[in-house]
Ligand SMILES: Nc1nc2c(ncn2[C@@H]2O[C@H](COP(=O)(O)OP(=O)(O)O)[C@@H](O)[C@H]2O)c(=O)[nH]1
């Protein structure tokens with residue numbers, strides 16, 4: 142294949158403190174960077190525009206709606222793959238090449254940047270919630286998962302052209318979980334690439350609501366499992382040890 146066209150899609154809601162650095166770092170790694178400014182009340186759009194193309198949504202659609210809009214635009218403009226990363230600087234764009242390399246080795250996969258390095262910095266409650274989500278989402282998608290909540294991923298365009306998942310405002314933190322299940326159903330199992338986990342001391346509070354959002358995820362997964370007769374073989378397969386793709390050193 143000739144060199145593939147890779148887009149980065151960065152959802153951002155009031156991320157003026159970090160968006161410029163995140164967009165610039167992503168720009169160094171991919172062909173085009175699309176920041177989806179999701180109804181921010183601050184300077185996110187202006188700051189992003191110095192390094193990226195900006196898709197402005199007004200009013201706010203939530204993370205799922207912002208990701209969806211960005212992915213659709215990227216595919217319409219010729220992306221072969223879309224890398225997603227958060228606008229708050231939690232993902233290290235220098236690790237994007239590892240995601241791209243893993244995809245080029247195994248193109249029919251959803252590449253999941255799993256925050257397995259420096260996990261000590263993750264708040265304990267968040268880590269517990271993540272493990273609960275990994276278990277259920279792994280079961281429903283019949284594969285071993287780690288860090289299923291990570292927003293640092295690579296979606297092949299062939300998958301994005303087929304995948305249809307709800308992306309309304311209430312789906313903010315369900316969408317990415319459901320994407321893993323939908324992708325597997327379309328023949329794109331997850332491939333894990335270990336990445337760093339950045340939780341800066343002075344970070345702003347997360348938009349994730351541990352109880353409400355974890356419950357929403359469990360309801361979504363239960364729906365998928367019930368529709369598929371509980372998928373007992375899926376549970377069995379999800380309990381294997383996951384294969385992990387190589388990373389790039391990035392100190
Ligand atoms: N577009 C959009 N992005 C959001 C919204 N809420 C969160 N985000 C983005 O989603 C990403 C992750 O949100 P965050 O609150 O940091 O969640 P956490 O990292 O999982 O704790 C960040 O890039 C946010 O800017 C929203 O309502 N709209």
Ligand SMILES: [Mg+2]
Pocket residue numbers: 227229231347
């Ligand atoms: Mg965050």
